[in-house]
Amino acid sequence: MTIKDIQNYLGQFFDSVELEGSAERVISGPAKIETAQQGQVSFVANEKYVKYLSTTEASLIIVHPSVSLDASNSATSFLKVSDPYTAFVFLLKKFALPRTVAAKGIARTAAIGEGVTLGEGVSIGEYAVIGDRCSIGRNTVIGAHTVLLHDVAVGEDTILFPSVTCYDSTIIGSRVVIHSGSVIGADGFGFAPQSDGSYVKIPQMGIVEIGDDVEIGANATLDRATMGSTLIGRGAKIDNLVQIAHNCRIGEDTVIAAQAGISGSVTIGRQCIIGGQAGFAGHLELADGIKVAAQAGISKSFLQPGISLRGYPAQPMRDQLKYEAMLRNLGAMKAKLDRLEAEMQELNMK
């Protein structure tokens, strides 16, 4: 692919893609600017990387039109776009090799149950187990060793990496990606305490429903509802080792970082961003667009859209920052208090 080809490709996404330098060089692939070699393309979207512009060996750099370029570096061409980062993401997509999660077709060793419906172009890997009455949409890829219990429905163009487990009656949308080791639809953690201190298990009769365009990381756990559905809204992104308990509702395009834990019956709005290792008490609600800091502990509902939360127990960012500033100021408070005490003693002795 030449620089000219890349200019044309990016022209699909940006109103203006201005070239400075040679259009003819062949670009073999993308690289980080610190390590890019001749023949590679990189980008600068952050001031802190501008310094590399004069030393890089990359043959092409994507930059913002406002960046002033070193005209003497004639071995490097530049493409100027309004959002170099997104442009580079599109280039990554362009250069990404097609990934073979499972060979085309149904592996001879896959165990397919009765009454299964398979769309055109479905791939199923070695030793995958597909329960009775499952349906798998067009071009969906089921990795080796992935297990679907009975009555699971998977949409089109979805990828389940190897060793995913979906319990019975799970519903998964189209263009979903689920990484290895994740368990979808295991029983919610519900036990009724008895008078002797033991517990009776509460049957978990609901399911998990995952909307279109969702991505779920590795070794995450999404529990089925007690009744009804645990819902993951369209476009939500859920990182590795996240816990989503029974009856949660995660809004569309909400992002949940690694190791966060959402207790039962929590409702999170659309376009929220939940930091890593954050924890939620049960039965509470977050409005749309709320940001939760890493390791925060959410102990009650927050219904004002778009606010940022932090701390344990979490509170709106402004209150929390004020509170943290006060904590940092404790030493000064103590010093002032001791000084006042000394002055008071002096006064009292007069």
Add this chain to the structure above:
Amino acid sequence: MTIKDIQNYLGQFFDSVELEGSAERVISGPAKIETAQQGQVSFVANEKYVKYLSTTEASLIIVHPSVSLDASNSATSFLKVSDPYTAFVFLLKKFALPRTVAAKGIARTAAIGEGVTLGEGVSIGEYAVIGDRCSIGRNTVIGAHTVLLHDVAVGEDTILFPSVTCYDSTIIGSRVVIHSGSVIGADGFGFAPQSDGSYVKIPQMGIVEIGDDVEIGANATLDRATMGSTLIGRGAKIDNLVQIAHNCRIGEDTVIAAQAGISGSVTIGRQCIIGGQAGFAGHLELADGIKVAAQAGISKSFLQPGISLRGYPAQPMRDQLKYEAMLRNLGAMKAKLDRLEAEMQELNMK
């Protein structure tokens, strides 16, 4: 099943099950009161749901005898019991379909080692691997892709969902449930530091023993002991993504919520409740009946039974609440201090 049938069924568990309304309607299944339709049964155990009593379309509601009913709602019958929540749990159990984790019998593709003992009615799913000399008790179900290394002993009526891994010599009781992705008996995290900064692995020669009636969630990890056993007491309930390190002892009927982490050689008493994401330092002990709040950090032993712990480092609830109130009061303290300082300056200037 008619309402009369349900009344009789609940009569096994409750001294009094009083009916108000028709006994003849047929009930097809349970539902949440907010969404229940004609032909379904629901319950009210919490004041906040009483409002639904007048609008629900459910054909049967389980309520407490003290609830005042709307006589005009003739499409709904009511059963009055002393504990509507537990009654509803028993109804859920009644309506729950038998779950097919693995088809009856031994799947043709299961790899069974030498000297394996299988009880009557054992089911083993596709591609399960059972190591040499394992024993599996009556009616136990081993899901597809579950792996038992050598010498594992599993009791009766136990369910291992698909893709559970049990290392060699693990002992699992009867009526145990282990969800997918959990790893039982991996090596404890033990390394002896050497003078050059590297580590020598300490062989983990012990095992994991899981008592009867234990439930373990998805993707949990329970490490084998260095020597002796890591013990999970009868009836304990362990949620998803929980870490139990080597040589821990978890008491009977103790509940551990998702993502909690118990370091090595911790002993937790009976009927404790450990909140989600709580963490424990190693080599400490909790007495019976202790409650630990979510995200708490337990840094020392607490030997007084039944107390509640919270905070980081965790302390008894009363101390912690007092401490938290003082923190919330910091702004007022600062204001008072500034006022005193001003008054002092005034005095000094006199």
Add this chain to the structure above:
Amino acid sequence: MTIKDIQNYLGQFFDSVELEGSAERVISGPAKIETAQQGQVSFVANEKYVKYLSTTEASLIIVHPSVSLDASNSATSFLKVSDPYTAFVFLLKKFALPRTVAAKGIARTAAIGEGVTLGEGVSIGEYAVIGDRCSIGRNTVIGAHTVLLHDVAVGEDTILFPSVTCYDSTIIGSRVVIHSGSVIGADGFGFAPQSDGSYVKIPQMGIVEIGDDVEIGANATLDRATMGSTLIGRGAKIDNLVQIAHNCRIGEDTVIAAQAGISGSVTIGRQCIIGGQAGFAGHLELADGIKVAAQAGISKSFLQPGISLRGYPAQPMRDQLKYEAMLRNLGAMKAKLDRLEAEMQELNMK
């Protein structure tokens, strides 16, 4: 093995191994001192266990030369070494039975791709899946159900326990141990936000590289780099349920305890010790030899080698302890403030 044999064996590692008591007794295996029986060997490395020396039934105890022994206990022999704990670890290694993770050779049911290179003595368990062009070094053991996608390279004498998943192009060194359920090389959590609130996935084109002598616990997740490599240095030890995000670099001989989470592009130096459930913000750096307390939240880089960090946000131990002492002192501050206020009122009334 007689006590004499053990004395000779330990002589390989210690300059001096002095025997007190009989050299002839046969030792059958190791045990904890509290429970050791006749014929077993144990050790005392900690004062708190010295009390057991007079009551133990062990036939051999490893002790430090400084321990004063009870001469009347003629049923027990003693070996005196400068580091009884490490001596005992070497004894554990000596007594450890060879573990059979997979039977010798290639299981008939293993699915081996095209162009795979297998070293001498490789074992591959039942239903393992080895992708095209993988290479596996001499004497390496691949457990049952472990899946390697295409182009994975594994060194010599490495053990992958059952149900490990390695994504394409992962590189694993020699003498590495990876426990069950861990997922190596899943996609980093990278999504470019779009103006409509949705996200475009950033292709994760890099890989994971794991150095020699690394051990990784159960159900850990190590994500592939966006470009380049996520690196785990030689000798690092990573516990269960740890999250290592894309583009991290973990230094040699660094230890990371269970459930810790390392965000993207974090660099951790050599010989660091990271406590359980600790969390790291992205794009930061820790110098060599830094210790991070359990549950700490690292929000910025720390470049001074060897310091200890604690708290949220974490700060150097001395600052943090001072800060925590001040917090504990809040009640006294409040009392002093109230007293000063009363005195001031009195003064003002004069």
